[in-house]
Amino acid sequence: MKSFLQKFGKSLLIPIVALPVAGLLLRITAEDMLDIPLFQASGVILAQMDALIAIGIAMGLAKAKDKGIPALTGFLAIIVLEEGLKIMDPELNMSVFGGVLAGLLAAYIYNKFKDTKLPSMFAFFSGEKFPITMIIFTMIPVAGVMSFIWPYAQAGIDAFSQTLMGLGALGVFIFGFLNRFLLPFGLHHVINTYVYFGLGEYETASGEVVTGEITRFLSGDPTAGYFIGGFFITMMFGIPAIALAITKAARKRKQETKSLMSSGAATSVVTGITEPIEFTFLFTSPLLYFLHSIYTGLAGAVLYLLHIRHGFSWGAGAIDYFLNLNLSDGGLWIIPIGLVFSVLYYFTFYTIIVKKDIPLIGREHDLEFDEVASSKEQDLELSHSNHEYMAKKILQSIGGKDNVITNDHCMTRLRLELKDTDLVDEKSIKQTGAHGVIKIDKQSIQIVIGSEATTVKNELDKFLE
Numbered sequence: 126m127k128s129f130l131q132k133f134g135k136s137l138l139i140p141i142v143a144l145p146v147a148g149l150l151l152r153i154t155a156e157d158m159l160d161i162p163l164f165q166a167s168g169v170i171l172a173q174m175d176a177l178i179a180i181g182i183a184m185g186l187a188k189a190k191d192k193g194i195p196a197l198t199g200f201l202a203i204i205v206l207e208e209g210l211k212i213m214d215p216e217l218n219m220s221v222f223g224g225v226l227a228g229l230l231a232a233y234i235y236n237k238f239k240d241t242k243l244p245s246m247f248a249f250f251s252g253e254k255f256p257i258t259m260i261i262f263t264m265i266p267v268a269g270v271m272s273f274i275w276p277y278a279q280a281g282i283d284a285f286s287q288t289l290m291g292l293g294a295l296g297v298f299i300f301g302f303l304n305r306f307l308l309p310f311g312l313h314h315v316i317n318t319y320v321y322f323g324l325g326e327y328e329t330a331s332g333e334v335v336t337g338e339i340t341r342f343l344s345g346d347p348t349a350g351y352f353i354g355g356f357f358i359t360m361m362f363g364i365p366a367i368a369l370a371i372t373k374a375a376r377k378r379k380q381e382t383k384s385l386m387s388s389g390a391a392t393s394v395v396t397g398i399t400e401p402i403e404f405t406f407l408f409t410s411p412l413l414y415f416l417h418s419i420y421t422g423l424a425g426a427v428l429y430l431l432h433i434r435h436g437f438s439w440g441a442g443a444i445d446y447f448l449n450l451n452l453s454d455g456g457l458w459i460i461p462i463g464l465v466f467s468v469l470y471y472f473t474f475y476t477i478i479v480k481k482d483i484p485l486i487g488r489e490h491d492l493e494f495d496e497v498a499s500s501k502e503q504d505l506e507l508s509h510s511n512h513e514y515m516a517k518k519i520l521q522s523i524g525g526k527d528n529v530i531t532n533d534h535c536m537t538r539l540r541l542e543l544k545d546t547d548l549v550d551e552k553s554i555k556q557t558g559a560h561g562v563i564k565i566d567k568q569s570i571q572i573v574i575g576s577e578a579t580t581v582k583n584e585l586d587k588f589l590e
Contacts, residue, residue, distance in 0.1 A: 133182065133185065133186065133408055133409075136181045136182045136184060136185020136186060136228075140174070140177035140178055140180070140181040143170050143177065146167070146388075147167040147168065147170035150164050150167040153395075153396075153444075155439065174221060174224065174400065175203060175207075175219070175221055175223050175224030175227075176200065176203045176204070176224060177224070178221060178224030178225060178228055179199040179200065179202055179203035179223075179224040179225075179227040179228040179231065180196050180199040180200050180203075180228070181199075181228065182199065182224075182225065182228025182229060182231070182232060183195045183196060183198055183199025183200075183202070183227075183228045183231035183232045183235065184196050184199065185232075186228075186229070186232035186236075187232050187235045187236060188235075188236050188239075188530045188531060188542055189235070189239065189253070189530065189531070190529070190530070190531060190532070190589060194235065194239075194253050194254070194256065194257070195231065195232065195235045195256075197257060198231040198232075198234065198235050198256050198257060198260050199227065199228050199231040199232070201231070201257065201260050201261060201264070202227035202228070202230055202231040202234075202260050202263075202264050203223065203224055203227035203228075205260070205261055205264035205265060205268065206219070206223055206226070206227050206264050206267060206268050206271070207219075207223065207268075208268075209264065209265055209267075209268025209269060209272070210223075210268055210271065210272055210275070212268075213268070213269065213272035214272055214276065216279075217271075217272060217275050217276065217279070219271065219275060221308065221309055222309060223271075225309070225408075226267070226271075227264070230260070230263060230264065230267065231256075231260055234256045234259050234260045234263055235256040235260075237256075237259075238255045238256045238259050239252065239253050239255070239256055240252065240544075241255040243255070289320070289324075289352075290324055290325060293429065294426045294429045294430050295426070296352075297351060297352055297355065297422070297425040297426050297428075297429045298422040298423060298425060298426040299422065300316065300320055300352055300422070300425065301355050301356070301359075301418075301421040301422035301423070301424065301425035301426070302418045302419060302421060302422030303316055303418075303422075304316065304317060304356075304418075304421060305359075305403075305414070305417055305418035305421045305422075306414075306415070306418040308403070308407075309407055309408070309414075320337070320338055320352050320353070321337050321338055321339045321340075321353070322336065322337035322339065322340060324336070324337055324338050324352065325337070325338070325341055325346075325348070325349065326341075327341040327344060327345075327346035327348075327349065329344050329345070330345075338350065338351075338352045338353050338436065339353065339436060339437070339438065342434075342436030342449075342452060343436065343438060343449070343452070345452065347454070349434070349436060350434030350435050350436040350452075350453065350454070351425075351428070351429045351434045352425065353425075353435075353436050353437065353441070354425065354428045354433060354434050354435035354436065354453070354456075354459070355421065355422075355424035355425025355426070355427070355428050355429075356397070356421070356424075356425070356437070356441035357435055357437075357441045357446050357459050357463065358424035358428070358459060358462060358463045358466050359399070359420070359421045359424055359441070359466075360393050360394065360397040360399060360440070360441045360442055361393070361394050361441070361442065361443060361446065361459075361463055362463035362464065362466050362467040362470070363417070363420060363421070363424070363463075363466055363467065363470045364389075364390060364393035364394075364399050364402050364403075365390040365393065365394055365467065366466075366467040366468070366469075366470035366471040366474070367402055367406070367417070367470055367471075367474050368386035368387070368389055368390035368402050369386070369390075369471055370470070370471050370472075370474035370475040370478060371386055371402075371405065371406070371474070371478065371485050371486065371487065372386045372387075372487070373475060374475055374478040374479055374485070374487070374488060375485075375486070375487025375488060376487060376488050377487060377488075378486070378487050379487060381486075381487070382486050382487035385401075385405070385486065386402065386405075388401065389401030389402040389405070390402065393442065394442060394443055395442050395443055395444060396439075396440050396442040396444065397437065397439070397440025397441040397442035397445065398440060398442075403417070405485060405486055406483075406485055409483060409484060409485055410477075410478075410481075410483045410485070412477065412481075413474060413477060413478070413483070416473060416474075416477075417470075420466065420469065420470060424462075424466055427462060428459070428462070431455065431458065431462075432454065432455065433453075433454060433455040433456070433458050433459065433462075434453060434454045434455070434456075435449065435450075435452075435453040435454075435456045435459060436449055436452065436453070437449060446459070507558045507574070507575060507577050508558055509558055512577065512580045512581050512584045513584045513587075514557075515557045515558055515559075515581055515584070516581055516584035516585040516587070516588060517584075517588060518553065518554075518556075518557045519539070519554055519557055519559070519572065519581070519585065520585060520588050520589075521553070522549065522550040522553040522554045522557070523541065523543060523548065523549050523550075523554070523570070524543060524544075524545065524548030524549065526588065526589055527544075528543050528544050528545060528548055529541065529542075529543060529544075529589055530542040530543060530544060530568070532582060532585055532586060532589060533582070534578045534579060534581075534582040535578065537573060537574060537575055537576065537578050538563075538571045538572060538573050538574060538578055539571065539572040539574060539578060539581065539582055539585070540569070540570075540571050541569070541570050541571075541572070542568050542569055543568055543569070543570065544568070545567065545568075546564050546566070546567055546568060546569070546570055547567075549562070549564070549570060554572060559572050559573060559574055560573040560574070560575060561573035
């Protein structure tokens with residue numbers, strides 16, 4: 126399970142990379158900022174997050190050297206699912222959860238059917254192309270089933286959200302918690318829609334009656350902003366603290382980790398878009414995400430109890446914070462309170478990451494199999510420097526190019542997924558200078574190389590192209 130979750134988490138990193146620049150461009154070029162309509166096209170990336178996740182998961186979990194067909198399979202899975210839901214009920218939206226479901230099914234279908242042989246008259250559709258056909262047939266009934274299941278989840282959240290207004294600080298806490306907690310399931314938009322645009326009523330000076338926390342706050346309602354003010358603490362202080370904790374806890378790839386965390390934190394602070402950071406730990410550590418949800422609810426409740434209210438038009442970032450500060454009550458107190466929360470966030474996240482050895486970016490386990498490399502392997506060296514010849518002989522000894530599914534490595538070992546490990550000639554591999562061969566199962570082996578494992582892996586990649 127740990128191996129699966131690690132691969133699952135890694136598969137999300139590529140689509141996440143696109144989020145910071147998309148969020149920054151979308152907010153900074155909005156109508157109330159620089160007003161550059163063309164740059165608003167970057168918003169499509171955020172709107173299509175479910176598709177990006179489906180493609181990323183399909184690519185990450187597919188057992189293939191070429192990720193093109195798995196990516197296409199993931200894309201087909203999500204568009205068929207969404208279109209099927211739209212046909213059954215235009216109001217349904219599975220959001221990110223739909224992307225996760227589509228990606229997992231696409232990876233499964235690809236791995237299951239990529240070697241399928243069909244009669245000669247259908248040969249064009251066989252082999253690696255067959256999953257393209259199968260995913261379409263699979264996602265149609267899946268969409269049908271989800272069209273019956275998902276409305277109950279949406280209806281339940283909608284009914285529950287309407288009870289929040291009379292619960293005071295507890296209601297604010299529950300809303301903040303659910304706002305984050307329901308994000309992976311795509312149900313947060315249900316409760317958000319009601320609170321943002323349906324909660325409460327206010328009659329403006331012109332006699333217009335407006336509803337919802339956002340609309341009422343921007344219209345000058347002195348009672349609006351208690352349900353949404355806490356998000357400034359989460360976006361401007363909590364998320365950057367999480368990013369810092371992940372950066373400080375990194376054991377390797379520190380510069381890459383720092384770069385990704387810095388850009389994600391900046392996006393959250395400026396625009397209020399949190400996904401670039403949240404998706405780096407959401408699926409890898411549900412515990413951390415649960416705590417993040419608790420802290421988000423707690424931030425809102427604290428502001429409510431201190432009679433501090435604030436609001437936003439687009440997102441709870443620095444831009445909206447300063448633009449709407451004149452409409453708030455005690456809005457400046459959000460900064461010192463936010464600093465306290467940032468300390469809470471940082472020490473909690475850093476401690477849990479380190480103590481539980483959570484494999485976030487920069488802390489990925491060197492091995493994804495049960496066998497752990499001993500510390501002595503770090504000092505192992507080859508008796509020669511002919512890495513190209515060694516890679517060539519290893520490839521011959523594991524059944525050739527056609528037997529290789531994936532070629533990976535850790536600090537001291539090659540990690541190979543093969544179609545059949547029975548074809549492996551351990552004696553011949555050891556004759557190349559390798560220090561040992563470990564068969565994990567019918568498809569996975571590790572070859573102990575030593576400190577030069579990366580070089581041998583790169584040479585082997587050349588023969589696999």
